[in-house]
Ligand code: SF4
Ligand code: SF4
C-alpha cells in the first residue's frame with residue numbers, strides 16, 4: 077500500500093499530538109490527586125486520632141479523605157467537638173456548618189442541670205433519678221453529677237420549682253461518655 081507524503085505527515089503529527097496530550101492529562105491528574113492527598117493529610121492531623129468510627133467512616137484517615145474529595149462535611153467527628161469542626165472548616169476553606177444537630181449521625185448527649193438559686197432542697201427530684209445522679213441534702217440546693225446523668229428527663233417535670241432543665245452537652249474529648257455510646261464495628265458484637 078502506498079501512502080502519500082501528506083498522509084504520512086498527518087499520521088506522524090497526529091501521533092505526536094496524541095502523545096503530548098496524554099502526558100499533559102497524566103500530569104494534570106497526578107497534580108489533582110496530590111492536592112487532595114495534601115489536604116487529606118492536613119485534615120487527618122486536625123482530627124483527634126481516636127479511630128472510633130463514630131463519624132461514620134472506618135477511622136480518621138478515611139474521614140479525612142472523604143472531606144478532601146468533597147463527599148463528607150466537616151461536622152461528623154463528635155468526639156473532636158467544636159474546635160475540631162472549626163479547624164477542619166478552616167483547612168477546607170468553607171464556613172462552619174450550622175446544621176450539625178440535624179446533619180450529624182450521632183445526636184448530642186443531653187444532661188440535666190439544676191438552677192441552684194431556685195432550688196428549695198425539697199429532695200423530690202432525687203427519688204426519680206434512676207442512676208442517683210442528683211446530689212444534695214434536704215433544704216440545701218441540689219445539683220446534678222454531669223458524668224452520671226444519662227439525660228433520661230425523669231427529673232425535669234418532677235421539680236415543683238421548675239428549676240431543672242435538660243441541656244445539650246457539647247461533646248469534647250474530655251467529657252465524651254464512651255460508655256454511654258459503645259462503639260460497634262460491623263461484624264463484631
Ligand atoms: S469520629 Fe473523629 S476520632 Fe473517631 S474515627 Fe471519626 S474522625 Fe477519628
Ligand atoms: S435526667 Fe435522668 S439521669 Fe439525669 S439527673 Fe435527671 S433523672 Fe437523673
Ligand code: SF4
Pocket residue numbers: 190194195196197198199200201202217218234235236237238239240
Ligand atoms: S425537686 Fe427541684 S427544688 Fe426539689 S430538690 Fe430537686 S431541684 Fe431542688
